[in-house]
Amino acid sequence: MKIRSTSDEFGIFIEDLDLRTIPDTDFPALRSAIIQSGVGVIRDQLLTPADLVSFAERFGKVEYGVRGEFQHPDNPDVYVISNIVEDGKPLGNPNDGFAWHTDLSFLEHPTAFTFLYAVETPPSGGNTEFASAALAYDRLPAVRKAELDGMQVCHSYKRLHATRKNARALTEEELRRMPDVIHPMVRTHPDTGRRALYLGPNTSVPIGMTDEAGLALMDELMEFTVDPAYRYVHVWKPGDLVMWDNRTMVHRAMEYDKINERRLMHRTTVKGERPV
Secondary structure (H helix, E strand, C coil): CCEEEEECCCCCEEEECCCCCCCCCCCCHHHHHHHHHEEEEEECCCCCCCHHHHHHHCCCCCCCCCCCCEEEEEEEEEEEECEEEEEEEEEEEEECCCCCCCCCCCCCCCCEEEEEEECCCCCCCCEEEEEEHHHHHHHHCHHHHHHHHCCCEEHHHHHHHHHHCCCCCCCCCHHHHHCCCEECCEEECCCCCCEECCCCCCEEEECCCCHHEEEEHHHHHHHHCCHHHHHHECCCCCCCEEEECCCCCEEEECCCCCCCCCCEEEEEECCCCCCC
């Protein structure tokens, strides 16, 4: 296993590694490298849905899909992102993740790690951008850090879902399973102690602020975090596995020609701890 840095402020490429047969002796170094860098890229993999889940399980408890939609027919722990329609039925969600976010921040114990595997990619577009919320916190002036430390934020799946185009109504069971949750604006990584802004989707609002003022603050902080000078853009190839630590990173998918091109991605996630 070889590890080399990207040319950006964060992120690594991991080479000479088959994720189906990674030895136990190499795993601690791999996990540590992902946590320290935030994003890891591993190319040239041949992973079935079961292989993807098996690898993710080495990092912790794999999460089942939030809504139960777009799950892979062979493995419900794999969420399918795709614009492909076969026999009149979509294979996956074609509109997932195009705004900056961290995964599943609306859960009491949000996602720690996300694993995204490229099965089929368009010839152009469909990239994924990453930015470091830990680096953003480091870049803040001391006065601004003091203002944000101790601030609490309401993360709401119900509000997020309502912003989605053509979204169906949530069931009573879904609403029960996903109540609004409160998380700190600045969280501490349990492994490294590093501080990071914890920015959910654009419906998260700080406690004690009006929606207008709170959303404006969140937009301001996200814009600061995703400054183009501090991004890594991953250009996908089939067989790429990219994994990242949601406790320090934000990301978004980039558009592509959904009418004429095909994209098929498999994703699984690992449950994290309650942010502190």
